Amino acid sequence: MAYDDQNIFARILRGELPAIKVYEDERVLAFMDIMPQAEGHTLVIPKSPAITLLDLAPEEAAYTIQIVQKVAKAIETALQVEGIVLMQLSGVAAGQTVPHVHFHLIPSSVHELGKHAAQMGDQDKIRALAEKIKAAL
Numbered sequence: 001m002a003y004d005d006q007n008i009f010a011r012i013l014r015g016e017l018p019a020i021k022v023y024e025d026e027r028v029l030a031f032m033d034i035m036p037q038a039e040g041h042t043l044v045i046p047k048s049p050a051i052t053l054l055d056l057a058p059e060e061a062a063y064t065i066q067i068v069q070k071v072a073k074a075i076e077t078a079l080q081v082e083g084i085v086l087m088q089l090s091g092v093a094a095g096q097t098v099p100h101v102h103f104h105l106i107p108s109s110v111h112e113l114g115k116h117a118a119q120m121g122d123q124d125k126i127r128a129l130a131e132k133i134k135a136a137l
């Protein structure tokens, strides 16, 4: 399957769609999930155009996971949570809905996760959580 450069995350990366960002550098972007499965649900994406983890160049995967760890630590500190679910769906069959590889950081328990990509969150509340996470980075 070819990478669709009109997918939502590609458009966010190009600045065509808004996102509540918590971290950005030349290779990775981290931003808040618009339909959070828990308070503080954050997405980390490499900027390189890969659909799934399996398509991602190993060096980009290695770099991205370092930022995943960095953002996870900030979430833990900022939101004073004890557990964070790291979720990565590769392929529509796994439930992937946006065809640009991404890592979910969900401060929750696997036993209590909200429904996946189901309900819009309160954007003001999400923005306030993002500010806390940014301050802890």
Ligand code: 5GP
Pocket: 008, 019, 020, 031, 032, 033, 034, 035, 036, 088, 089, 095, 096, 097, 098, 099, 116, 117, 118
């Ligand atoms: P996937 O199902 O591909 O693993 O996850 C895609 C995630 O992207 C879902 O958790 C969904 O809530 C989130 N999402 C979908 N559209 C948007 C959007 O326009 N902006 C942001 N920030 N998140 C989105």
